[in-house]
Amino acid sequence: MSQTPADTTASDQPFIKVADLHKRFGANHVLQGVNIEIGKAESVVILGGSGAGKSVFLSHLVGLMLADEGQVLIDGCDWKQMDRKQTYHLRRRFGMSFQEGALFDSLNVFDNIAFPLRRAHRTLKRGEIKDRVEECLEIVGMPGIANLTPSELSGGMRRRVGFARAIALEPEILLFDEPTTGLDPIMTSVLSEVIVDMREKLKATTITITHDIRSAEMIANRVVMMFQGRLVHEAPRDTFFATQDPIVRQFLDGNAKGPATAALIKR
Numbered sequence: 001m002s003q004t005p006a007d008t009t010a011s012d013q014p015f016i017k018v019a020d021l022h023k024r025f026g027a028n029h030v031l032q033g034v035n036i037e038i039g040k041a042e043s044v045v046i047l048g049g050s051g052a053g054k055s056v057f058l059s060h061l062v063g064l065m066l067a068d069e070g071q072v073l074i075d076g077c078d079w080k081q082m083d084r085k086q087t088y089h090l091r092r093r094f095g096m097s098f099q100e101g102a103l104f105d106s107l108n109v110f111d112n113i114a115f116p117l118r119r120a121h122r123t124l125k126r127g128e129i130k131d132r133v134e135e136c137l138e139i140v141g142m143p144g145i146a147n148l149t150p151s152e153l154s155g156g157m158r159r160r161v162g163f164a165r166a167i168a169l170e171p172e173i174l175l176f177d178e179p180t181t182g183l184d185p186i187m188t189s190v191l192s193e194v195i196v197d198m199r200e201k202l203k204a205t206t207i208t209i210t211h212d213i214r215s216a217e218m219i220a221n222r223v224v225m226m227f228q229g230r231l232v233h234e235a236p237r238d239t240f241f242a243t244q245d246p247i248v249r250q251f252l253d254g255n256a257k258g259p260a261t262a263a264l265i266k267r
């Protein structure tokens, strides 16, 4: 039986369910059996070293990559069972923000944020688009900058405009891939607060990849650690950072020596 997102809203499934997810690129077995369930409006932060498979995992959540084995269910819908139209509708429930904001440099801030609105709602009037763009800029704490071009923005501002574009279609699920990388500690805290604010205003489920421990502490309800393609440790935010799990401890303390290094050398 074919599924549509609307078929499943009343289901008692977890909102997001990933079961025994595997992904290989040739001989590189990147995801080696990822399992996680995420509830509606939860905020999960994924920590992990370079090459652990975090971005590949995020791509599976939004259906940009499909599982070799296992399942990724969003509100009961399996990406692998979706036809093109269903894929389009399911993907519209996501808002994504990548490193650097990924803005279109040839468009001003207004047109960057209006871009997904115009594409998804062809009949929207100019005034409706203007209202929504202004609302999104308010939410990310940057009202009144719609006429600026990306080249006139600082790194932190570009990220916020990227956030504003990600929430233009009022997504239910927000994905952030290293939203604060390369920013100073103050701007990192400001952006982490913006993420919390956006999540609360949209009541969105949020999944964030970050290397920044302080940002993780601010954003997360739950933290998970990815290591060599598996989620090796997870805990509520308040207990995660006190864990004695040796791999997590090495990562949090930034030690060059430890079980994570030993495992990487053996690979």
Ligand SMILES: Nc1ncnc2c1ncn2[C@@H]1O[C@H](COP(=O)(O)OP(=O)(O)OP(=O)(O)O)[C@@H](O)[C@H]1O
Binding pocket: 025, 028, 030, 048, 049, 050, 051, 052, 053, 054, 055, 056, 057
């Ligand atoms: N499209 C692709 N084709 C082939 N290999 C890929 C592809 N995307 C990712 N990989 C490989 O998958 C592995 C995991 O990459 P991924 O980007 O998910 O790591 P990550 O945990 O996000 O690391 P980082 O923190 O450095 O961004 C790497 O070995 C990478 O080379």
